[in-house]
Amino acid sequence: MHITILLYDNMTALDAIGPYEVLAHVPGYEVAFVAKQAGRITVDTGLPLLAAQKAISEVERTDVLVIPGGPGSHALMEDGEVLAWIRRLHEGTRLTTSVCTGSLILAAAGVLEGLEATSHWTQRHRLADYGATPSDARVVRQGKVVTAAGVSAGLDMALAVLAQLADDKTAQCVQLALEYDPEPPFDAGSPEKAGEALANLVVKLQS
Amino acid sequence: MHITILLYDNMTALDAIGPYEVLAHVPGYEVAFVAKQAGRITVDTGLPLLAAQKAISEVERTDVLVIPGGPGSHALMEDGEVLAWIRRLHEGTRLTTSVCTGSLILAAAGVLEGLEATSHWTQRHRLADYGATPSDARVVRQGKVVTAAGVSAGLDMALAVLAQLADDKTAQCVQLALEYDPEPPFDAGSPEKAGEALANLVVKLQS
Numbered sequence: 001m002h003i004t005i006l007l008y009d010n011m012t013a014l015d016a017i018g019p020y021e022v023l024a025h026v027p028g029y030e031v032a033f034v035a036k037q038a039g040r041i042t043v044d045t046g047l048p049l050l051a052a053q054k055a056i057s058e059v060e061r062t063d064v065l066v067i068p069g070g071p072g073s074h075a076l077m078e079d080g081e082v083l084a085w086i087r088r089l090h091e092g093t094r095l096t097t098s099v100c101t102g103s104l105i106l107a108a109a110g111v112l113e114g115l116e117a118t119s120h121w122t123q124r125h126r127l128a129d130y131g132a133t134p135s136d137a138r139v140v141r142q143g144k145v146v147t148a149a150g151v152s153a154g155l156d157m158a159l160a161v162l163a164q165l166a167d168d169k170t171a172q173c174v175q176l177a178l179e180y181d182p183e184p185p186f187d188a189g190s191p192e193k194a195g196e197a198l199a200n201l202v203v204k205l206q207s
Numbered sequence: 208m209h210i211t212i213l214l215y216d217n218m219t220a221l222d223a224i225g226p227y228e229v230l231a232h233v234p235g236y237e238v239a240f241v242a243k244q245a246g247r248i249t250v251d252t253g254l255p256l257l258a259a260q261k262a263i264s265e266v267e268r269t270d271v272l273v274i275p276g277g278p279g280s281h282a283l284m285e286d287g288e289v290l291a292w293i294r295r296l297h298e299g300t301r302l303t304t305s306v307c308t309g310s311l312i313l314a315a316a317g318v319l320e321g322l323e324a325t326s327h328w329t330q331r332h333r334l335a336d337y338g339a340t341p342s343d344a345r346v347v348r349q350g351k352v353v354t355a356a357g358v359s360a361g362l363d364m365a366l367a368v369l370a371q372l373a374d375d376k377t378a379q380c381v382q383l384a385l386e387y388d389p390e391p392p393f394d395a396g397s398p399e400k401a402g403e404a405l406a407n408l409v410v411k412l413q414s
Contacts, residue, residue: 012228013224013227013228014224014225014227014228014385017220017221017224018221020220020221020256021219021220021221021358024252024254025252031252031254033254033256040258045231045232045238047231047238047240047260048258048260049227049240049257049258050256050257050258051247051255051256051257051258053254053255100386120386121386138388138390139390139392149386149388150384150385150386151228151384151385151386151387152362152385152386152387152388152389153386153388153390155359155389155391156389156390156391156392159391159392159393160392163392163393168393169405171392171393172393172395172401172405173395173405173408173409173412175391175393175395175396175401176395176396176397176398176401176405176406176409177357177358177409177412177413178221178357178358178359178396179307179327179328179356179357179358179359179360179396179397180358180359180389180391180396181345181356181359181360181396181397181400182359182362182363182387182389182391182396183345183346183360183363184362184363184366184382184387184389185346185363185366185367185370185378186366186370186375186378186379186382188379188380188382188383189382189383189385189386189387189388189389190383190386190388191383193388194379194382194383198376198379198380198383199383201380202380202383202384205380205384206384
């Protein structure tokens with residue numbers, strides 16, 4: 001099973017590393033990190049933290065495509081070369097997936113037209129501009145397209161994807177290996193749970 | 208606030224990226240990734256995925272120290288240079304923290320003697336070899352030392368740490384920004400929940 005994760009400057013690291021950690025340790029699964037050019041990626045905190053092993057021009061097909069999100073997604077939505085590459089790979093994938101505003105990149109590539117999809121809660125309304133129907137579900141599957149909500153939702157998405165690609169037992173093994181038994185100290189992970197004041201603050205900080 | 212996250216070959220990427228993502232976007236907080244030598248880090252899947260911006264020799268003090276885990280922790284537990292650096296930094300930290308088997312590195316450095324601590328569920332019994340009392344809690348705080356359970360527990364630990372360093376509202380803001388409203392498709396994140404058969408399988412796969 002070939003998993004291809006797109007990296008790009010100004011992306012959010014956890015969007016990529018969550019799904020990677022779920023999928024990369026499965027025997028027989030091979031993960032490749034790719035970018036427009038191979039090499040160092042500067043993430044959205046300004047740190048040159050990640051590295052792509054291959055250029056997108058070297059990857060012509062994959063079983064699973066993962067498009068992470070982050071502030072840099074805006075630039076990618078207007079990058080014809082990347083969008084054409086996504087469209088080309090999507091034709092041959094078993095699953096095309098996104099985390100956070102990665103779904104806006106899929107949308108700009110035309111992949112989400114007519115489909116329900118999700119994204120980061122501050123951005124998901126923008127999916128409608130591309131013919132998709134925004135959903136507030138954490139993980140949305142439509143045929144072979146699977147979109148996840150913001151940042152940390154990539155973990156839940158990847159476990160669901162793994163159950164589909166392999167079986168429930170394999171996904172449960174990985175969940176146990178990652179000790180993914182979440183216990184956040186607060187219950188503020190969605191705008192509904194956090195309340196309007198906190199939601200407004202996050203929107204303000206992110207704009 | 209200076210946060211220092213140790214990177215090393217054969218580590219588990221999510222152990223570091225989870226806490227990083229929680230702490231790095233807080234205004235005024237500065238995260239540095241350090242390793243024995245600055246440069247590319249090959250993680251436990253064999254991919255040269257991460258990069259350290261500084262060598263440990265360049266870092267003499269930090270407010271928060273984060274030691275991630277992974278198979279490479281075994282080698283670090285016998286690395287006198289790294290252990291001495293941890294002991295030196297620990298003297299001046301506000302909080303010394305670990306994720307997964309990062310606690311075994313702290314233990315080998317002598318930081319956990321006489322304290323309760325946690326680690327990945329397959330490894331936490333080994334803490335007793337270093338004078339610590341193993342706990343099955345997801346996050347254990349003892350004075351200024353905070354240890355987290357396996358891999359994904361770093362997210363929960365970092366939110367708790369952030370609430371302590373700043374306040375509850377700041378931690379809730381970050382939780383909402385990361386849309387950390389976990390919804391794993393299975394309830395198999397601890398050996399008790401996953402059951403003995405699955406737990407035995409994970410132990411076998413990891414040995």
